[in-house]
Amino acid sequence: MVMKTILVPVELHELSQSTLQTAALLGLAFDSYLEGFTLSPALSPFMAADAMGTMVLYQEDAQDNGENAAKARQAFLDAMQAHAIPETTGTGKGPHFGWHAETHGDDFIGNIGRAFDITVLGRPGSKYGQPRGTTLEAALFESGRPVLIAPPEPPRQFGKNILIVWNGSTETARTIAFALPLLARADRVVVLTVEGSSVSGPDGADIVTYLNRNDIACEARSVELEGRGVGETILAETAVHGSDLIIKGAYTQSRLRQLIFGGATREIIAETTLPVFMAH
Known part of the structure; x- marks a missing residue:
């Protein structure tokens, strides 16, 4: 049981270093192939007042996108080199990486x-310049x-002490x-x-069985909400058990209810x- 191929969309934001570190550690654990590519940045939050202003913004965005692509590629290369992961143009043994030269948007993630x-x-976060929620949703719902x-x-490190959040759902079973x-x-x-x-x-005991x-030793635990929300309760349990990875099915409730x-x-x-390891 392995994870031999890892897709790493690279976007310049405040969490870039953590994203690349997480990907590299996963690749090292499974001797995986990691493929990076530049993720198109979010549209500028500023709008031009006229056609000339729009043209200038397009030109500036094109220049910025080229610079961002070069910086994203370098950040990916630096992360791979920091972990002594070599580049290869074909299949190889041990962890190795490649770079997809073209810049793509969220829809590409769901496809490739x-x-x-x-x-x-x-x-993902809500502020401009943070990872976008649409990127996560494209990966979860389309790939x-x-x-x-x-x-x-x-x-x-991560994956030594894992907490599975079990709620009986199809999404969590698949995850x-x-x-x-x-x-x-x-x-x-x-x-x-x-x-x-x-x-x-x-129930949880069935999942333990x-x-x-599958030759995986584990234990079941059931907790009450005690006036807390479900998410708050789960996060409290990660602290109780010293967990270093959460496994959870994504968006079990209806999307509309999640939104509201x-x-x-x-x-x-x-x-x-x-x-957090998730699937839908």
């Missing part, structure tokens, strides 16, 4: 991501593959199946169920300091 085992992204969301700070290579390498795995937050389906039959009320998925993404 289907040809990779996993995509590594920065944690059919899992996503690893990097934490705010570059991790030294666990995708995560088996990581789970097989872990020293400790906790299957967490938050009372009152599950849909109809197997499933993982045991937020939901545990959005809260965890926004607040956690850990990498």
Whole structure:
């Protein structure tokens, strides 16, 4: 069980270093091929008042995009070199990387991501210049593959002490199946169920049995909300267990309800300091 191909969209933002570090550590763990490419920056928040102003903005954006692409490529190369990961033009043994020369937008991630085992992204934020939520959603909903969301700070390691958030859903079952290579390498795995937050389906003990039959030792834990939200409860449990990676199905509630009320998925993404492995 391995993750041999990793897609790494590179965008210059405050979480770039953490994203590249997370991708490199994953590649080293599985002797993977990592492919980077420049992700198109978000549109400028400023609008021109007339046609001439629009032309000037387009010219400036084109120049900026070229500079951003060069900087993004260099950041990716620096991260690979820092971990002694070599570049290759073909298949190779051990971790290695390649660079896709063209710049692409979010839709490309959903398309090309289907040809990779996993995509590594920065944690999305609401401010201009931060990773975009649309990038994460393109990877989650269009690629059919899992996503690893990097934490705010570059991790030294992750995947040794894993917390699975189990709620009985199809999305979470699929996420666990995708995560088996990581789970097989872990020293400790906790299957967490938050009372009152599950849909109809197997309970935590059933998932422990499933993982045991895949030669993965783990334990089940069930907790009450005790007046807290689901996301807050899950984050508190990561501290209790000293977890270094969260595995969770993405957007189990309806998308409309998620948009209006937020939901545990959005809260965890926004607040956690850990990498998050997700699939839909």
